[in-house]
Amino acid sequence: MTFLPKPKLHHPELPTNALGYTRRDYEGAISTLCAGCGHDSISAAIVRACFELSLPPHRIAKLSGIGCSSKTPTYFLGASHGFNSVHGRMPSVLTGANLANRDLIYLGVSGDGDSASIGLGQFAHAIRRGVNMVYIVENNGVYGLTKGQFSATADRGARNKRGIANTDEPINLVGMALQLGATFVARSFSGDKTQLVPLIKAALHHEGAAFIDCISPCVAFNNHEGSTKSFDFVREHNEAVNFLDVITGRAEITADYEPGTVQEVVQHDGTTLRLRKIAEEYDVTDRSAAVSWLQHRQAAGEIVTGLLYVDPEAQDMHAYLDTVETPLNQLTEAELCPGQAALAKLNASLR
Ligand SMILES: Cc1ncc(C[n+]2csc(CCOP(=O)(O)OP(=O)(O)O)c2C)c(N)n1
Ligand code: SF4
Ligand SMILES: [Mg+2]
Numbered sequence: 209m210t211f212l213p214k215p216k217l218h219h220p221e222l223p224t225n226a227l228g229y230t231r232r233d234y235e236g237a238i239s240t241l242c243a244g245c246g247h248d249s250i251s252a253a254i255v256r257a258c259f260e261l262s263l264p265p266h267r268i269a270k271l272s273g274i275g276c277s278s279k280t281p282t283y284f285l286g287a288s289h290g291f292n293s294v295h296g297r298m299p300s301v302l303t304g305a306n307l308a309n310r311d312l313i314y315l316g317v318s319g320d321g322d323s324a325s326i327g328l329g330q331f332a333h334a335i336r337r338g339v340n341m342v343y344i345v346e347n348n349g350v351y352g353l354t355k356g357q358f359s360a361t362a363d364r365g366a367r368n369k370r371g372i373a374n375t376d377e378p379i380n381l382v383g384m385a386l387q388l389g390a391t392f393v394a395r396s397f398s399g400d401k402t403q404l405v406p407l408i409k410a411a412l413h414h415e416g417a418a419f420i421d422c423i424s425p426c427v428a429f430n431n432h433e434g435s436t437k438s439f440d441f442v443r444e445h446n447e448a449v450n451f452l453d454v455i456t457g458r459a460e461i462t463a464d465y466e467p468g469t470v471q472e473v474v475q476h477d478g479t480t481l482r483l484r485k486i487a488e489e490y491d492v493t494d495r496s497a498a499v500s501w502l503q504h505r506q507a508a509g510e511i512v513t514g515l516l517y518v519d520p521e522a523q524d525m526h527a528y529l530d531t532v533e534t535p536l537n538q539l540t541e542a543e544l545c546p547g548q549a550a551l552a553k554l555n556a557s558l559r
Pocket of ligand 2: 244245247425427428
């Protein structure tokens with residue numbers, strides 16, 4: 209495939225962040241996706257979130273599977289670590305990388321085919337293990353790369369381009385993530401950057417398994433009348449529960465809040481999530497209420513978006529396993545191979 213580098217020149221007065229980088233420093237190669245594909249908007253949101261948080265690009269590892277969605281890491285964070293794995297296998301590769309080096313920020317990018325069909329088992333286990341990551345599914349309800357077959361997230365009754373209706377029940381990935389114990393669960397829409405960028409920022413600051421289901425219309429195969437993942441359908445049925453502002457100490461508070469409609473959640477690393485509640489009775493820290501809200505609103509034909517659940521006290525896989533704090537590649541040979549006596553002692557403790 210042709211590789212299209214972006215011209216290096218940029219306007220000398222582009223704003224810089226706390227590290228002195230411009231937004232351009234967080235971009236990747238020119239996208240080869242279809243013009244108007246929702247996935248490109250998600251890439252742009254990731255670029256903006258990382259730029260605004262002043263994340264050092266070399267501290268981020270982006271991993272993906274196979275699909276148009278899984279191609280997108282080529283189009284953002286060109287100076288970060290990247291691994292394009294096999295279809296549906298991103299979660300296990302990410303889990304292994306995270307176990308070996310906990311110092312990096314892990315960003316898993318996947319599609320609805322990649323995560324809800326072939327990779328469903330991998331998705332489930334990475335979430336339930338509490339791998340510290342941001343896991344984004346770019347959800348278009350079809351296998352875009354292989355020309356538009358219904359995926360497992362396509363709604364029953366949704367029609368494909370030839371007018372044929374999908375007969376199967378959809379897999380609701382946010383509902384699954386909640387049941388599996390994800391400690392940060394959100395849904396958003398590629399066409400709503402105002403909502404998506406703060407959600408990505410908050411997820412990047414979350415210490416645990418953060419999952420974002422991002423509806424991302426496929427303009428080539430699933431943007432027609434009768435599709436429930438088209439731009440028009442999602443705009444008409446989008447029901448946000450809240451809007452988010454992320455306060456990291458540097459960021460100024462920009463949102464306008466009515467008294468009585470604000471919920472503040474302080475995450476483990478001190479980041480404050482300030483939520484403007486749209487559904488006043490919605491409490492983002494109540495997991496079972498989130499599950500029931502989703503089911504009720506889905507039955508009413510709405511697509512619920514926003515931050516659906518967060519556990520501010522979340523822990524990650526390393527805390528559960530009580531692993532060593534130092535990344536494995538920084539341990540000395542003596543620490544990695546402590547010798548026969550240490551092995552004998554360990555074996556004895558397991559007898
Ligand atoms: C093991 C394996 N099975 C099947 C395929 C064929 N294949 C490639 S991408 C894809 C589906 C991609 O759908 P999705 O993850 O939703 O990504 P999208 O293209 O819609 O963004 C399939 C079935 C493959 N590459 N490898
Ligand atoms: S086929 Fe669909 S998902 Fe793939 S690049 Fe084109 S619009 Fe995007
Ligand atoms: Mg898809």
